[in-house]
Amino acid sequence: MVVVGCALLGLLVGSFANVVIHRVPQGASIVSPPSACPACATPIRPQDNIPVVSWLLLRGRCRACGEPISARYLLVEIACGVLFALVGARIGWDWALPGFLLFVWTLLVLAVIDARTRKIPNRLTYRLTPALLTLFVLAGLLSGDPTTALRSVLGGVAAFAALLVIALISPRGMGMGDVKLAGFIGIGLGYLGWGYVVLGVFAGFVVGGLSGMALLATRARSRRDLIPFGPYLAIGAVVAVLAGDTLIRGYLRSVGLA
Numbered sequence: 001m002v003v004v005g006c007a008l009l010g011l012l013v014g015s016f017a018n019v020v021i022h023r024v025p026q027g028a029s030i031v032s033p034p035s036a037c038p039a040c041a042t043p044i045r046p047q048d049n050i051p052v053v054s055w056l057l058l059r060g061r062c063r064a065c066g067e068p069i070s071a072r073y074l075l076v077e078i079a080c081g082v083l084f085a086l087v088g089a090r091i092g093w094d095w096a097l098p099g100f101l102l103f104v105w106t107l108l109v110l111a112v113i114d115a116r117t118r119k120i121p122n123r124l125t126y127r128l129t130p131a132l133l134t135l136f137v138l139a140g141l142l143s144g145d146p147t148t149a150l151r152s153v154l155g156g157v158a159a160f161a162a163l164l165v166i167a168l169i170s171p172r173g174m175g176m177g178d179v180k181l182a183g184f185i186g187i188g189l190g191y192l193g194w195g196y197v198v199l200g201v202f203a204g205f206v207v208g209g210l211s212g213m214a215l216l217a218t219r220a221r222s223r224r225d226l227i228p229f230g231p232y233l234a235i236g237a238v239v240a241v242l243a244g245d246t247l248i249r250g251y252l253r254s255v256g257l258a
C-alpha cells in the first residue's frame, strides 16, 4: 500500500519537478503560466499532461508543433516515481516519510539542475532546507524521540561545515552550492544516524571520484572542465538512505566491530 501510494505520488510530483528544473534556472515563476511547449509555447492540455503516459502516447512530441520534447521529462518522472516507491519501502508508514520524500524529490531536482547548468540555485536550497528541517524535527518529536530531531539539526551543521572546509582548501572543485547541498543532505541522513551522514558524504566522493576518473580516461572531459559535484553528492545521499543499513552493518562486521 505505502509503496504503491508513494510511487503514484512520485509520478505526480515528478511532473512538477520538471517544471522546477526547467523554470528555476531561468528565474521564471514555477506557478504561472501553466506548462507550455518549450518550442512553440502552446499551453499543454490537461489530458496531455499525465505523467509518463502522455509522453509515450505522443511519442515525445508536442501535439501542436510536432517538435520533439526531451526524454529528460520522461526520465525525471520515472526516476521520481521509482525513488518515491523505494523510499516508501525503506521508511514505511512513519512520521519521517514526508521528510524523506521531500529529501529525494529535492535531490533529484538539484542534481538535474546542477548537471545542466553547473549551479545549485539558492532560490531552492534557501526554501527547501528549512522546510526539510521542520519536517524532520516534527517527525522526531511526534515519534517520541527528540534525539533524532536534534541529530537532524547537528547532521546538517556537520555536513555543511565539513564541505565548507573542503571547499576552502580546494576552491576549484567545489562551490558554495555544493556546501549548502551538503547541509541539506546532512539533515536527512542525520535523522537516520551519524553513520549515515559519514557514509552519504563519503559515497558522494567515491562516486564523484570514480566518474571523474572515467571521464578523464575517456577524454570526455579535460582536467580543466568543471565537473558538477552536486549530482554525486545526491547519489551518495540516496544510496545512504536506501542501502545504508546494509552497508554500515557490513562495514562494522568487516572491521570486527559487530
Ligand SMILES: [Zn+2]
Binding pocket: 037, 038, 039, 040, 041, 042, 062, 063, 064, 065, 066, 067
Ligand atoms: Zn510545440
